[in-house]
Amino acid sequence: MTSKLPQQFRELECWVEEWGIEDGHQRYVKRVNSTMEQLKAFYNDMFPRGKEAIEYINQFDYSEPLPEDAANLRNLVYSLITVALAVEVWRQPRVKHSANTILTRIC
Amino acid sequence: MSDDPIVKKPESGFWHDAYPELGRGPISLEDSVCPEFYEKEKEHVFRKNWLCVGRVEQVPKKGSYFTRELAILDTSVLVVRGKDDVIRAFHNVCPHRGNKLVWQDDPFKEMEGNAPLLYCRFHGWRFNLDGSLIKPSRADLLLDFDGSKCSVPAIQCDTWGGFVFINMDPDNKQTVRDFLGEFADGLEGYDFDGPHQVYKFKAELQCNWKIFMDGFAESYHGPYLHANSFGALTEVAKMDAANPYTDALAYQLSGPHRMFSFYGEPSKETPFSRPIEKLTESSPAGPWNKKPSDKPLPKGLNPTRSDKYGFDSFQFFPNFVLIFSSSGFTTHLHWPTGPHSHIIEVDMYFKPPTTHKERISQELTVSFLNDIVLEDASPLEGMQAMLNSRALTHFHANDEEILVRHLHKVVQDTVEEGEKEKNKNIIAKQGG
Ligand code: FES
Ligand SMILES: [Fe+2]
Helix, strand or coil: CCCCCCHHHHHHHHHHHHHCCCCHHHHHHHHHCCCHHHHHHHHHHHHHHHHHHHHHHHCCCCCCCCCHHHHHHHHHHHHHHHHHHHHHHHCCCCCCCCCCCCCEECC | CCCCCCCCCCCCCCHHHHCHHHCCCCEECHHHCCHHHHHHHHHHHHCCCCEEEEEHHHCCCCCEEEEEEEHHHCEEEEEEECCCCCEEEEECECCCCCCECCCCCCCCCCCEEECCCEECCCCCCEECCCCCEEECCCHHHCCCCCHHHCCCCEEEEEEECCEEEEECCCCCCCCHHHHHHHHHHHCCCCCCCCCCEEEEEEEEECCCHHHHHHHCCCCCCHHHHCHHHHCHHHHHHCCCCCCCCCCCCEEEEECCEEEEEEECCCCCCCCCCCHHHHHHCEECCEECCCCCCCCCCCCCCCCCCCCCEEEEEEEECCCEEEEEECCEEEEEEEEEEECCEEEEEEEEEECCCCCHHHHHHHHHHHHHHHHHHHHHHCCHHHHHHHHHCCCCCEECCCHHHHHHHHHHHHHHHHHHHHHHHHHHHHHHHHHC
16 A cells, blocks of 8 residues: 655644645645544644655656645645644634635636 | 836825825725615726726637626627637627527536537527527518628627726727727736636625725735735835835726736845745745846836736726736736625736646645635625615725726716717707
């Protein structure tokens, strides 16, 4: 069986199913439908490996599709960005004072 | 290019003194509340001016097309690149009995694609990409039928800077370039062609379209409305005096169009950078430490020639906002869906990344901007509801709100003149 993440990121594999989301809109929807506890749990596991993950992904040629395990890792980094804004900026899943308005991300 | 500023604030210290015809008093807010005004605005503002509906990249090849569902024009618009490479616009309707021509599955969903001809699913009539009839089905049944008078109804279409515009006014004689006027002169030479990395967002908000545009027509709301996103930075920026962090570098009005130029520094690490910004080496202003482009800016950008220049925002009449920053350009299109609601479309056109790291830096910029747009939008639905209460009849605009004043004045004047013209024509008809 192939693994979901590159060898050195194995301990993050438990997050792939939940947060390995390639589609930008789905990532955002997932964020606003999560509790702060859920967002922080992902952030706390993912953030410390962020630098290393970006360096790992960056070794690949941008003009070629990423291998599946590296693509999963990149999707986790994208989710880290989405989630970090809730954790670091708003301190809540949604933008402060935005009621239930969100933008639909088309691409 | 000369480095002389092409815009300077009047000696008096008030931008309004450069435009005395604007007035200075309270502004009627009927134009954002009244359903009857909305109907007139539809007729005189939206149906008589050039409207941006997309980009030429959306119709890359002969036969490429896209549709736009535009409630404010009470129509669906079909934009097609013809066999002759001319980009045309049509009402998306079959001239046989009026079936909607191009759609799949849901008639109210916008779509894009490529087709060798236009085909109507109802009775199988076929049309060329220029709208002319190729062949009705069942030619044996036709009665008093002139095929040359049976084309897909055309709408005037023109392009500028790679943007596709339509104009619903059959009497319009002005090109879009002339319509955009001296601001377009100043943008001559800007590299609109791309390729671009495109990020697109949209939402329907329960507020009048002008209320949203007003929020992007001044920047001194920064330390207040953006207190959460800009955090400690905003404490520095709150002051009851001329403020280099929040006041525009320049405001300019040109016919029905307007722009402001805003302060900024190259995106880089600051004492206020958040952990995720440090990790991705990026901020809402764009990826850090990008080397500035070696191409000179067109003369209309950074009109004060400030070395602390961040972005320029042009509001082209009526509903097309074009913002230039070091990341590229961003458009906001505002499509009213009623007197108290509209769809906002935010499209960002960045330089294509060449590494995964660059793509991740852009993701931070785009995600952060998405949230800031929501922060900008956050007061608007409550505000619209209170305007609808009619507790107020007017609102106030200070000197930094000169573009807000201008937008409402141009819309109100356009409606007033349009109504006058219409009544004159009615009287002339009755008299003659
Ligand atoms: S309505 Fe289009 S072919 Fe009849
Ligand atoms: Fe703002």
